[in-house]
Each structure stands twice: as structure tokens, then as C-alpha cells.
Amino acid sequence: MPCCPADPLRGIEPADAMIHRLMVGDLPRTTAYQEAINRNKHLFHGKTVMDVGAGTGILSLFAAAAGATKVYAVEASGTAQLVNKVAKQNGFDEVISVLNCKVEDVELPSGVRIDVMVSEWMGFYLFHESMLNSVLAARDRFLAEDGVMFPSEARLYACPCSLQGLYEEKITFWNNVFGFDMSAVGSSVLDATAKKPEVCVVKQDDLLAQPVCIKTIDLRWVETNEITKFSENTFVSITKRAPYHGLCLWFECDFNGLDYNENGDSIGELVTLSTSPFSAPTHWKQTVVTLGAAGTERSSIGPEDGLQTDHDIADDTIRTKSKFIEVEEDEVIGWRLEFEQSESNARHYTITLQMLDPEEDEHPEPCSCGMARCLIIAKLIENEMQAAAGTKCNPEPVVVEETAAN
Structure with a gap:
């Protein structure tokens, strides 16, 4: 299907209008994009830009x-015709050209290359219902060799x-509902909750360890096979005694406009959009992969198994062999989290969660869990890096405190 200008007869559905109101009204989200562009005008002034979605x-x-x-x-839905009107209302109708189609169907004029590609492609836990595959396809087709991706990195x-x-x-x-025991209903809710990602606002005080970055994406160079299936073994040290219900996921996106002008002076800024519990809430909230109810064991959960979340992410599934557990301060816990893209819909993922034994299972290198062997390995790696950089003639000896976890 060829790409075409926006159809003025197509309108926006009320439900779609509510969604766009939610996103544009998400101040941390929209302000981050505004500041990223305004503080890095040197990347945009006199340049050709593509806005994907x-x-x-x-x-x-x-x-x-x-x-x-x-x-x-580039906008495939009926809102494209509104962009034409909005552009004209603000005096940009000669600058903004609206293409009412999927970005995969776009055909630019001969010789046109994109200097900056901007898109708000992120979904819950970064990947759910994201437009990342479409953005990367557009990047590979249209971005100039020295072109810039905004955002530039996602974690x-x-x-x-x-x-x-x-x-x-x-x-x-x-x-206890009006004096009646209806805990069977609660058990059913808990059972359903264990099957699907829980989208909710997680408080800082509910985090039980130092957060760990489990995936970094350089938007300029990442290939689609790097996001089709990936996993990470992780070990952390618990910071307080509490019930351990699941893994809280969130993301950050960097807009890196740092550069140098012709005089060698630094220009531009690095702006970060964060959806963490430490930052102002966004419409993405956080996503929790729950461990499952005590006494249950789950190994294969499919899309037909129902959903109990604040947002509809029913097509994403959890496979887990875990239970709610009580953890102690300084205890080391580990997990393996795997994301696999659906073959039928690239915007949906299956999440597989497996608990790991800190004593038996292999740790990544370096690992900051605090166990003695990981402290030793981390110090050895640090010494090797310093020696390679020529910063130390005599690397420091490896010393492990007696209080370190075993």
C-alpha cells in the first residue's frame, strides 16, 4: 500500500483521543522530549527530521x-489529518509534511536522507506494544550516515x-467480607496475578535491593536480532527484610546531544527520561513480574490465562517456577529473566523468570552481589583494566573483608 498525505475526511475516535490526551499530558514524558529538542537545537536547526508514530x-x-x-x-491512524491542521494553526504547514501510512510504507523523495529520527516508541517495561521494530526499519532505510536517533539510548x-x-x-x-470468609476469591485473584505482568506504581520503599541494568540499547546501532530474544543472569544483595513478591521493571531513555562546535567548545546536553520509582510517575508506571503464590508452581502460561492488571497487556505472558518468599537483609538472591518476541506479533513478548541459586549458579562478571568470590573477581578485573590503561605500575592486592557474604 503506497503512502499518502493525510485524509481530511478521517477523524479521531474518542477512545484514541483519550489515549493521546494521556500521553501528551504525561508531563515527565512530554517535557523530556521538549527539553531534549530545545536544549539541542544544533541537531535540528536546518535539518530534515522524521517523527515516527x-x-x-x-x-x-x-x-x-x-x-x-x-x-x-509519519502516522498510520486517522489522527494524521489532525497533525495537518495543528501544523497550519502554528504556522508550520510548510515545514511539517504528514504521511498517513505505516513507516514501512513510506517513500521519500529521491535523495532525501533523515538527519534526526525522533519517536516515542517505548511501551510498558520498554518493549510491550513498542514500535521499536518499526523505528529500526525506518532508521535502516532513511537515516543519514551521520544521523542522530532521539532517544539515543534506552536501558x-x-x-x-x-x-x-x-x-x-x-x-x-x-x-473478611461483612463477616464472611471469601478468601477463595482472593486466592483466585492471586493465582491470576501470578500469570501476567502487574502494571502499577511501585514505591521506593518497596524496592529490596540496588537496581540493576539488564539491557542497554544503542538506538543508532542495535540490530533487530538483539531484541528478538535476550536474557540475563542477575544476583543482588537484599537491603531489608521483607516479602519478595517479584521483579520490578522500568526503563530510562537518554537523549544525547553533546557535541563540539567549530571552535572546539562543547555544546548540547544529555537529557534523560526515567520511569523509575525514584522519579516522577509516568503513564508507563512500573511493571512487576510476580513470583507466584506460595505453594504454586508455574512453568507454561499462555495468553488464554486471564489478566489482572491496571493496563491491558494480556498478550504478554509470564513463565515462572517461583514462589513468594521472605528475604533477609544482606541475603543474596539471583534470577534469570528471559524476553522472547512473539513470532506472530513483534510487539508482544513472553517473559520467562527462573530463580537461581547464588551458591550453585554462575554469576556474571563483574557481579556486584557482595559475595566474596564476586568481590575478588571484581577487584581483579579492576586491576587488569588499570594495568591496561597504564594508570598503575603495581596493581592493588585483592583484599576481601571478613564480613563479606560467602
Whole structure:
């Protein structure tokens, strides 16, 4: 299907309008894009920009206001016709060209290359319902050799967490309902919760360890096979005694505009959008991969198994062989988290969670879990790096404190 200008007869559905209102009104999200573009106008002034998945056109407007010569706003839905109107209302109708089609169907004029590709492609836990595959396809077709991707880097984080408050609200409520024991309902809710990612706001105090980055994506160079299936073994030291209900996932995106001008002076800034529990809440919230109810064991959960979340991510599934457990301060725990893209829908993933034995299973190198062997390996690696850099003639001896975890 060839790409075409926006159809003025197509409108926006009320439900779609609500979604766009939610996203544009998400101040941490939209402000991050605005600041990233405004503080790095040297990347946009006089340049050709593509906005992949333009929605109602706010990112295209930011780019045009920053001095872009041409902005291609690519939007497959009926909102594309509104971008035309919005561009004209703001005096950018000669700058912003709206293409009402999938980005895979776009055909640019001969010889046109994109200097900056901007997109808000991220989904829950970065990957769910994300447009990343489409963005990478557009990058490979249209981005100039010295072109820039905004955001430039994305990182996925994981941290063990407690959901005591959430479970008390959703499950314990059923223990005594007007004097009746209805805990069977609570057990059913808990059972369903264990099957699907839980999208909710996780408080800082509910995190049980230092967060760990489990996946980094350089948007300029990442290949699609790197996001089709990936996994990571992780070990951490628990910071307080609490019930361990699952792994909290969130992401950060960097917009790196740091550069040097012709005089050798540094210009531009690094702007970061964070969806962590330490930052202002966003519509992405956080995603928790739950461990499962005590006494249950799950190994293969399919899309037909129901859903209990604040947001509909029913097509993403969890496979887990775990239980809710009580953890102690300084205890080392480990897990293996695997993400596998659906063959039928690249925007959906199956998440596989496996608990690891810190004593028996292999740790990554370096590992910051605090166990003695990991401290030794980390110090050896540090000494090797320093020696290679020529910063030390005599590497420091490896010393492990007696109080280190075994």
C-alpha cells in the first residue's frame, strides 16, 4: 500500500483521543522530549527530521520550532489529518509534511536522507506494544550516515520488590467480607496475578535491593536480532527484610546531544527520561513480574490465562517456577529473566523468570552481589583494566573483608 498525505475526511475516535490526551499530558514524558529538542537545537536547526508514530504531532511541532527545515510526520491512524491542521494553526504547514501510512510504507523523495529520527516508541517495561521494530526499519532505510536517533539510548532495569500494600488491597480484602470468609476469591485473584505482568506504581520503599541494568540499547546501532530474544543472569544483595513478591521493571531513555562546535567548545546536553520509582510517575508506571503464590508452581502460561492488571497487556505472558518468599537483609538472591518476541506479533513478548541459586549458579562478571568470590573477581578485573590503561605500575592486592557474604 503506497503512502499518502493525510485524509481530511478521517477523524479521531474518542477512545484514541483519550489515549493521546494521556500521553501528551504525561508531563515527565512530554517535557523530556521538549527539553531534549530545545536544549539541542544544533541537531535540528536546518535539518530534515522524521517523527515516527507522530500521533497528534507534538514532537513534530517541537522539531519545527527548533528550526528544522523539513519534518516528516509519519502516522498510520486517522489522527494524521489532525497533525495537518495543528501544523497550519502554528504556522508550520510548510515545514511539517504528514504521511498517513505505516513507516514501512513510506517513500521519500529521491535523495532525501533523515538527519534526526525522533519517536516515542517505548511501551510498558520498554518493549510491550513498542514500535521499536518499526523505528529500526525506518532508521535502516532513511537515516543519514551521520544521523542522530532521539532517544539515543534506552536501558531496562530490574529490582526485587515487595507488593505488600497492593496485595493487601487486592487480595487480603477478601479474607473478611461483612463477616464472611471469601478468601477463595482472593486466592483466585492471586493465582491470576501470578500469570501476567502487574502494571502499577511501585514505591521506593518497596524496592529490596540496588537496581540493576539488564539491557542497554544503542538506538543508532542495535540490530533487530538483539531484541528478538535476550536474557540475563542477575544476583543482588537484599537491603531489608521483607516479602519478595517479584521483579520490578522500568526503563530510562537518554537523549544525547553533546557535541563540539567549530571552535572546539562543547555544546548540547544529555537529557534523560526515567520511569523509575525514584522519579516522577509516568503513564508507563512500573511493571512487576510476580513470583507466584506460595505453594504454586508455574512453568507454561499462555495468553488464554486471564489478566489482572491496571493496563491491558494480556498478550504478554509470564513463565515462572517461583514462589513468594521472605528475604533477609544482606541475603543474596539471583534470577534469570528471559524476553522472547512473539513470532506472530513483534510487539508482544513472553517473559520467562527462573530463580537461581547464588551458591550453585554462575554469576556474571563483574557481579556486584557482595559475595566474596564476586568481590575478588571484581577487584581483579579492576586491576587488569588499570594495568591496561597504564594508570598503575603495581596493581592493588585483592583484599576481601571478613564480613563479606560467602
